[in-house]
Amino acid sequence: MPPVCFGCNAHLIRGEHYLCTVCRNQLPLTEFTFNEENAVDRIFYGRIYIQKASSFLFFYKNSIVQRLIHHLKYKNQENIGVFLGDWYGQILNQNGFIQSIDIIVPVPLHKKKLKKRGYNQVAEFAKRLALHLNADYIDHILIKNANTKTQTKKTRIGRWQDNKSLYSLTTPTFFKNKNVLLVDDIITSGATMEMCAKTLQQSEGITIYIASMAVARLFQ
Numbered sequence: 001m002p003p004v005c006f007g008c009n010a011h012l013i014r015g016e017h018y019l020c021t022v023c024r025n026q027l028p029l030t031e032f033t034f035n036e037e038n039a040v041d042r043i044f045y046g047r048i049y050i051q052k053a054s055s056f057l058f059f060y061k062n063s064i065v066q067r068l069i070h071h072l073k074y075k076n077q078e079n080i081g082v083f084l085g086d087w088y089g090q091i092l093n094q095n096g097f098i099q100s101i102d103i104i105v106p107v108p109l110h111k112k113k114l115k116k117r118g119y120n121q122v123a124e125f126a127k128r129l130a131l132h133l134n135a136d137y138i139d140h141i142l143i144k145n146a147n148t149k150t151q152t153k154k155t156r157i158g159r160w161q162d163n164k165s166l167y168s169l170t171t172p173t174f175f176k177n178k179n180v181l182l183v184d185d186i187i188t189s190g191a192t193m194e195m196c197a198k199t200l201q202q203s204e205g206i207t208i209y210i211a212s213m214a215v216a217r218l219f220q
Contacts, residue, residue: 006071006080007064018083019064027065028058030215034097040215043190048197050208051179052098055215056088059186065214069185073121081121084213085128093132098209100179103138104130107184107196108167110147125213126183135181141174142167142196167199175203181211188216 003012007023019027032038032054040053057065068084071077092098106122114120123139130137144167169175182196187210197208 006067006077018068018077018080023064028060028063030055030058033095034092034209040187040210040212043187043215044194044197044210047190048194048201050197050210053187053193053210054097055187055212056084056091057214059214059216069121069213073117073185076118078119078121078124081124081213082128085125086132088125088211088213089129089132092129098133098181101133101135101181101209102178103136103175104133104181104183105142105196105200106137106139107182107192108139108142108144110144112147122183122185122213125185129181129183129211133181138174141170142199143170165199167196169199169202172202173204175200175206177205178203179207179209181209183210184212186214186216187212 003017004010005012005016005018005020005023007019007026010020010022012018012020016024030038030040032040034052034054038054040055044050044053059065059069068080072080104126106120106126109117109120120139126139127137129135146166148166180200182193182200184193187193193210193212197210200206200208
């Protein structure tokens with residue numbers, strides 16, 4: 001079958017990948033930067049200290065962005081992460097927003113979910129950002145200790161955290177005095193990023209930045 005656009009199902013022509021030119025031009029880029037305060041920053045105010053946060057796209061229900069991320073997560077279309085990572089990585093590199101990043105860390109999946117899905121949907125996106133920002137990609141230090149659904153089972157997480165930490169570091173000193181970019185697919189409430197960032201802060205002298213493929217427009 002010829003490749004089709006994940007946005008409108010039209011056949012792709014030469015030079016188009018994953019999205020046709022029309023759908024690509026319709027993607028809602030946030031145009032947030034790491035130099036100015038933005039709505040993603042404000043999600044974390046009063047909750048945890050981070051240096052800066054930003055997202056590449058706005059996430060809406062029944063949108064092209066939702067379809068892209070759905071195919072990335074559930075339809076084995078891992079190369080969508082490469083596509084988005086190269087696009088966002090080039091923007092960050094060209095504008096010099098965060099040139100001092102040492103390490104890029106994806107939000108981890110629990111080993112059971114990783115085995116079932118076969119890949120972390122954030123991995124290729126994070127790897128491409130690391131390439132464009134000349135940073136190291138590290139995915140074995142920050143780990144997830146329980147197989148929970150962070151966005152739909154918040155009470156379950158809360159109960160589990162009464163006794164244990166949902167995330168942990170295999171080597172707490174690994175990120176000492178490093179500038180770390182923590183990366184996820186979608187930021188909604190910010191709960192997942194907050195928990196991961198708090199875990200990373202066990203490393204002395206760490207500076208944490210946050211980025212995601214998309215942010216839900218909860219702030220509107």
